[in-house]
Amino acid sequence: MVRFENVGMRYGSGPEVLHDIELDLEPGGFFFLTGPSGAGKSTLLKLMYLAERPTRGRISLFDRDVAALTRAQLPALRRRVGVVFQEFRLIEHLSALDNVALPLRIAGQEEARVRDHVVDLLKWVGLADHVHALPRELSGGQQQRLAIARAVISQPSLLIADEPTGNVDDAIALRLLYLFEELNRRGTTVVIATHNQALIDRFGHPVLHIEGGRLERRPGRRAVI
Amino acid sequence: MARSRDLPLDTDGSTRFLPWLVALMVYLAALTIAGGAALHDAVDSWNAGLAGTLTVELPRGATGAPVPQDRIDAVLAQLGQIPGIAAATRLDASVEKRLLAPWLGQDVDVSVLPLPVLIDVQTRPGVALDPDTLAQRLAIAAPGTRVESHGAWLSRLFRIAGLVQVGAAAIVGIIGFVAVLTVVFTTRTGLAIHAPVVQLVHLIGASDTYVARQFQWHAFRLGLGGGGIGLVMALVSYGALRWTAGQGLLPGEVGLLPSFHLPLLGWIAILALPLAMGLVGLVTARRTVLRTLGRMP
Numbered sequence: 001m002v003r004f005e006n007v008g009m010r011y012g013s014g015p016e017v018l019h020d021i022e023l024d025l026e027p028g029g030f031f032f033l034t035g036p037s038g039a040g041k042s043t044l045l046k047l048m049y050l051a052e053r054p055t056r057g058r059i060s061l062f063d064r065d066v067a068a069l070t071r072a073q074l075p076a077l078r079r080r081v082g083v084v085f086q087e088f089r090l091i092e093h094l095s096a097l098d099n100v101a102l103p104l105r106i107a108g109q110e111e112a113r114v115r116d117h118v119v120d121l122l123k124w125v126g127l128a129d130h131v132h133a134l135p136r137e138l139s140g141g142q143q144q145r146l147a148i149a150r151a152v153i154s155q156p157s158l159l160i161a162d163e164p165t166g167n168v169d170d171a172i173a174l175r176l177l178y179l180f181e182e183l184n185r186r187g188t189t190v191v192i193a194t195h196n197q198a199l200i201d202r203f204g205h206p207v208l209h210i211e212g213g214r215l216e217r218r219p220g221r222r223a224v225i
Numbered sequence: 226m227a228r229s230r231d232l233p234l235d236t237d238g239s240t241r242f243l244p245w246l247v248a249l250m251v252y253l254a255a256l257t258i259a260g261g262a263a264l265h266d267a268v269d270s271w272n273a274g275l276a277g278t279l280t281v282e283l284p285r286g287a288t289g290a291p292v293p294q295d296r297i298d299a300v301l302a303q304l305g306q307i308p309g310i311a312a313a314t315r316l317d318a319s320v321e322k323r324l325l326a327p328w329l330g331q332d333v334d335v336s337v338l339p340l341p342v343l344i345d346v347q348t349r350p351g352v353a354l355d356p357d358t359l360a361q362r363l364a365i366a367a368p369g370t371r372v373e374s375h376g377a378w379l380s381r382l383f384r385i386a387g388l389v390q391v392g393a394a395a396i397v398g399i400i401g402f403v404a405v406l407t408v409v410f411t412t413r414t415g416l417a418i419h420a421p422v423v424q425l426v427h428l429i430g431a432s433d434t435y436v437a438r439q440f441q442w443h444a445f446r447l448g449l450g451g452g453g454i455g456l457v458m459a460l461v462s463y464g465a466l467r468w469t470a471g472q473g474l475l476p477g478e479v480g481l482l483p484s485f486h487l488p489l490l491g492w493i494a495i496l497a498l499p500l501a502m503g504l505v506g507l508v509t510a511r512r513t514v515l516r517t518l519g520r521m522p
Contacts, residue, residue, distance in 0.1 A: 049428060079429075091422055103429050106429055106435060
C-alpha cells in the first residue's frame, strides 16, 4: 500500500527533517502517527499524499514508484487518497455541500448522485443543518468535521488525517474515530496523526512514532477499559 | 464534468477591468474592420463603375475657342462605326457640373470654364480597346483627341487602398496580440492569487486540465461579455457615422467618395468579434494555465 525505502527529506538547502525512513503499511491497516511537535509528522504525511517529493530514497504508493510517475499520472493516484488537513483547507466561497462534493466532481461523478451522497454524509458527521453554510459560518469543530467528510466522501483506498480530532470534544472525537474504523473495515487503509494518547490507547492500533526525523513502528495495544 | 466555480475567479480584482479593456479593443477593431471593409467596397464599386468605359477628350483650340460641333459629330460618327463600342455619349453641362461640384461647389457655371468636350464610351462586354490606337483613329477627324482608359488612375487607387487595408489588418492583428498578452497576464495573476486553492484541488486529484477549464471558461465569459459591450459601442458609432453621412456632412454625399457602406462580409467580421475575443481568451487562458502548471514539480 505505502512503502518508504531509505527516504530522506529536506526543504531547500535546510537540514534534513526525515532520515532513512523505512516504512511498509499493509493494505487495510489502521495506524496512528505520533511524535512531538516538529518531529516530522506533517512532512511524512505530505510525502504520503504526494504533496512533496523525497530528497532521497524511494516511495511506492499502491505499488507504483512515485518518482517514476509523470505529472499527468498523479491525479488518478491522488484520487485514491483522502486527506484531512490539519488546517482544514476548506474552500471559503463554497458551501459545505460543495466543499464535500469537490472530490466527487473532480472525479467526474454524475451531479445527480453527488448531492444525495454528500447530504447523507453531512448528516452522518452532524452537519445536516449546515448543508448550505459557508465554512466561515461554522465553528472550528464543524469545519473539522466538514474537512473529514470531504476526505472520506469518495471512499479512498488510503485515508490520511493530520490531527483530525484536535478541535472537537471527546464525544465527537470518538464518533469520528468510529467513522474511520468503519471505513477501515470497508478496506480503507487509515493513517491518523494525533497527540491524543487516550484515543490511541482506546483503539489500540499500531503506532508509527516519529522523533528527530526517525521513525519507529510500535505494535498496537488496546487498553482495557 | 468539471464545475467552473471551485476557484473564485469572479471576485478577482485582477479581472475586474478586463471586460472594459476587451470592450475597447473590440471597439477599435470593429471600427478598423468597418473602415477597411467600406474602403474595399468603395474600390469595388469604383472598379465596377469604370469597367468597360473609356473617356474621349476633345481639347479646345489653342486660343481656347470651343470645339466645333461638326468635329464633335465626326468623332461620334467614328465611334459609332467601331464594332466593339456599345454607346458613345457626349457629357452634357449638367453632368460636368455634378463632376466638378466636389471641387468648385454646386453653383459652378461650367459654360465659362475652358473645359474640353468629354465623350463617355461604353464598350461591349469582353471587348478591350487599345486607347492609343483609338486615339490615333479619332485624331483623323479631330486632331489632338485623347482617350483615357482610367487604368493608370485605378491602379494607383487600388495600390493606395491595398496599403490602407494592410494597415487596417495590421491594427486588428496588434489588437489581437494585445488581447493575448492581457489574458496571459490576468491568468498568471489569477493563478498566483488562487495558488492555495489550486494546490488543494490538485491534492484532491484534479488534473491540470481541470484547473485550466475553470480559467478558460472564465476568460471566455469575460471576452464574450467585454466584446459584446465593445460591439454595442461600435454599432452606436457606426450608426452615428451613417446618420452624419445622411445629413450630408461627409464627403461621400457630394460625390468625391462613395457613401459609407459596410458590405456583408464586414458585418459578419464585426459581429463575430465578441465570439472571437471569447475564443482568444479561452485558448490563451488554457495554454497559459497548462504551461504554468506544467512547470511545477
